[in-house]
Amino acid sequence: MTSSTSIDLNLKRREMVILGTQYAGEMKKGLFSVMHYLMPKRGILSLHSGCNMGKAGDVALFFGLSGTGKTTLSTDHNRYLIGDDEHCWSNNGVSNIEGGCYAKCIDLSQEKEPDIWSAIKFGTVLENIVFEEHSREVDYSDKGVTENTRAAYPIEYISNVKLPCVGPHPRNVILLACDAFGVLPPVSKLTLAQTMYHFISGYTALVAGTEDGIKEPQATFSACFGAAFIMLHPTKYAAMLADKMKKHGTTAWLVNTGWSGGSYGVGQRMKLSYTRKIIDAIHNGSLLKSTYSETPIFGLHIPDNVEGVPSEILHPENMWVDKNAYMGTLKKLAALFKRNFENFLDYKVGNDSKLAQEILAAGPQ
Ligand SMILES: Nc1ncnc2c1ncn2[C@@H]1O[C@H](COP(=O)(O)OP(=O)(O)O)[C@@H](O)[C@H]1O
Numbered sequence: 001m002t003s004s005t006s007i008d009l010n011l012k013r014r015e016m017v018i019l020g021t022q023y024a025g026e027m028k029k030g031l032f033s034v035m036h037y038l039m040p041k042r043g044i045l046s047l048h049s050g051c052n053m054g055k056a057g058d059v060a061l062f063f064g065l066s067g068t069g070k071t072t073l074s075t076d077h078n079r080y081l082i083g084d085d086e087h088c089w090s091n092n093g094v095s096n097i098e099g100g101c102y103a104k105c106i107d108l109s110q111e112k113e114p115d116i117w118s119a120i121k122f123g124t125v126l127e128n129i130v131f132e133e134h135s136r137e138v139d140y141s142d143k144g145v146t147e148n149t150r151a152a153y154p155i156e157y158i159s160n161v162k163l164p165c166v167g168p169h170p171r172n173v174i175l176l177a178c179d180a181f182g183v184l185p186p187v188s189k190l191t192l193a194q195t196m197y198h199f200i201s202g203y204t205a206l207v208a209g210t211e212d213g214i215k216e217p218q219a220t221f222s223a224c225f226g227a228a229f230i231m232l233h234p235t236k237y238a239a240m241l242a243d244k245m246k247k248h249g250t251t252a253w254l255v256n257t258g259w260s261g262g263s264y265g266v267g268q269r270m271k272l273s274y275t276r277k278i279i280d281a282i283h284n285g286s287l288l289k290s291t292y293s294e295t296p297i298f299g300l301h302i303p304d305n306v307e308g309v310p311s312e313i314l315h316p317e318n319m320w321v322d323k324n325a326y327m328g329t330l331k332k333l334a335a336l337f338k339r340n341f342e343n344f345l346d347y348k349v350g351n352d353s354k355l356a357q358e359i360l361a362a363g364p365q
Pocket residue numbers: 064065066067068069070071072073084103104106256257258269270271272273275
């Protein structure tokens with residue numbers, strides 16, 4: 001055991017016992033694990049992702065580990081929310097597993113996250129949030145109980161929600177990597193093989209407060225952006241994802257919602273307003289029309305322009321004062337990726353080994 005909390009599942013008896021926690025998240029994540037077992041048996045892909053739909057019916061999935069921006073970026077005033085965390089992709093399209101959202105509230109402000117702010121009203125459950133007993137005013141900045149404070153609200157508390165929470169096949173999938181090293185570009189377009197490489201790798205940062213003992217961002221690899229919840233080998237989910245993306249012509253993007261201009265401690269967290277502009281450009285199709293340049297080592301394709309975002313921030317090295325430190329850190333991250341991927345070298349993705357070879361070649365060189 002690595003923590004004092006346990007979620008014990010007996011699939012045969014359909015029982016789940018949660019021990020040692022005062023956090024409601026284990027209930028939904030426990031059932032999510034069950035879905036990761038049951039759904040693939042029916043040819044349905046279960047995904048740790050947010051999901052929304054534009055007015056024209058274009059669906060986007062947002063993959064990411066806890067704290068990387070699924071809730072924040074799928075809750076978008078200009079689009080219909082399908083769900084913020086757990087979805088299935090079947091032959092009919094996407095559907096939400098849950099009936100509500102479980103949003104992080106630390107430092108919540110009306111200005112930065114207006115839709116989540118407005119969803120907090122009578123009927124919403126605030127968890128571990130400190131409030132003044134007499135005035136009943138809540139203080140979203142107080143980390144006294146935990147940094148992982150939450151608001152659980154029914155999905156219809158978001159004004160522009162898609163009910164029922166289903167949609168057509170995704171046009172875009174967005175892999176959210178919160179890069180604590182600050183070397184991944186704010187956005188890059190991925191080939192199918194790169195998508196599989198990054199999906200299987202699940203590189204991101206554990207963000208403060210999301211797991212026991214995590215006080216500052218820490219680089220990690222969490223296969224399928226949800227290693228704790230998957231029940232089958234990661235390559236099984238990857239093969240299903242590749243198959244569905246090919247069939248439905250889905251485009252994939254890697255978006256760094258982590259650091260820029262240096263690693264954690266030196267650089268800054270990517271501005272949410274810039275990330276939102278990037279996501280807008282993915283949704284409205286303008287990013288597809290951009291010209292691209294390829295990065296060294298990771299071979300990522302960075303757009304030369306994104307409307308509303310200063311071009312210089314699109315290339316991470318521009319933001320580092322010490323260019324040697326940038327290159328050294330990039331190489332260090334590449335080595336971590338390669339070491340992590342050794343765990344997957346003996347596995348096929350799909351029916352032949354062709355895709356597996358392409359996937360390996362799509363990683364950092
Ligand atoms: N560039 C950014 N993109 C997305 N989220 C950001 C960014 N910068 C800071 N944040 C913050 O990071 C947190 C992301 O959390 P959340 O959206 O709940 O993640 P998830 O749903 O993936 O667990 C929010 O508190 C958000 O305000």
